[in-house]
Amino acid sequence: MSLKKNDEMDHNAWLKRQDLTVIETAFLTTLIWVDKRLRIVDYLELLETMYYRANLQMPKSHTEQYDLDNKFWYWYPLYSLGSLSIIAYLVAAVSGAMLGFYYSPSTAGAAAQGDPTAAYDSVVMILQDVQFGFMLRSIHSWAAQFMVAAVFLHMLRVYFTGAYKEPREVNWILGVVLIGLTLFFGFSGYVLPWKQLSFWAAQIGVEMALATPIVGEWAAQLLFGGFTLGQATLVRMYILHVFVLPFVVTSLIALHVGIVWVQGIAEPH
């Protein structure tokens, strides 16, 4: 096509034609400058559409229409347990990342049986030498416990409000997987300081794995790095705790909440 300028689209002339204040001129000039390069008008239109959608008149909810809230308001706080699980998870993630700066997953350094290992020593170092380290470990540990408690109570809330029924079965199954992974998260973290109880908890884990027919030995090698506990066990638990589980659990939580978003919260009947 020919490249002659079309006068109608001369925005600058249009600007001059009008009687504008300095602020208005500056605003419009900036807007036009950005829009010519990034075409933001399209996005503004999208935002506008979303705004009007969100403010549409919505049908009354079941609870409102049948005036059921008077029986229900005192259950509402229980509906925040899912979000509280997420908050506790975030606190654990942040404090855990900071603990990770100082922790070393190694059983080296024990001259005789029962001597402290490098992993144990690094936790002692966190407790005694690192600024705020004692508090940090305490917060991490309690965040984990708050999360497990919140998840368990969230499951009870879903059960006793019948929120798992059609069409939410998939989210319930996903939840069962999530609570299992949350517990395993706690277990793998419990092993990391390599103290007496860590070791013997892991020992029970290995024995359970080995007692399973067919897949048992394979599982023991995959999760614990062998049939007896040692450096391999610690590193595997470490990688599970700080790499594999965070990714898996975070994505599953995102999926879980995404499904809730799509399906809506189950209305009490």
Next chain:
Amino acid sequence: MTDDNEPMTDGGTDEDARTDGGPPATVPPDDETPTWSERKERSQGLAQLTYQYFERSRREDEDLRAESTYVERDVLGFPAWPHETIRNLAITSFFIGMLIFIAALMPPHFGHPANPGSTPAIILPDWYLYWSFGLLKLNPLNPQLAVLDGNILLGNEFLGIIAHGIVFGAIGLVPFLNKGSARRPVEEPFWAGVGVTGVVLSLTLAALAIQNFFPFELDLLVTLTFLLPVLCGIITYAVLKTMREGYMYDLNRRYYMLRPPK
């Protein structure tokens, strides 16, 4: 092919200023791309079924909307700002505040370094795994499952693993066993009873895990572990069943006032 004097796309006529390469040459407009309805007609097998189902589902949705007696309301809910935002901030900061407060008050214990050579007297996981640990201590039950002259059929640990499978499996099956639109515990006393049984069972199993702290006989503890939950379940069932009639009457009355039966 048309003549060479085809007007330019911007309506100009100056042949020297032509930059658009002239009118279309030999390539006919591409009508090979099927339209939406053509795709639907042409498709077969699974694709066709998918289209058909989508159409049905959309029609069903429209019908339901048309029939709906739902009353419109003016606003969807509280405004996101400031109501929801402040409420969420309040809940979040209270929760994190309590977390930090408790963390400061009760720092976790830190024990001795691992010693593969000496088994501690009490091995315990964190409290939230007590129930799982309790499932591993079901071995007093195991001899009762024995068939061949006193030999146990399953290893004690394997019994524990099966028990875990049963617990998770049973929880996962719930939505497929309990169907229907009832939501409240009073509407389904049986399932409320099952729920209470489960909760109490998780507590008694935890008690079984720390059996050393209980001064009575192991046999009694194992019996209580299973008896107590069932008892609590039955009580729940009885109470809710009794409440049910009056409660449902009240609920139904409110439904019928708004939507009288035809």
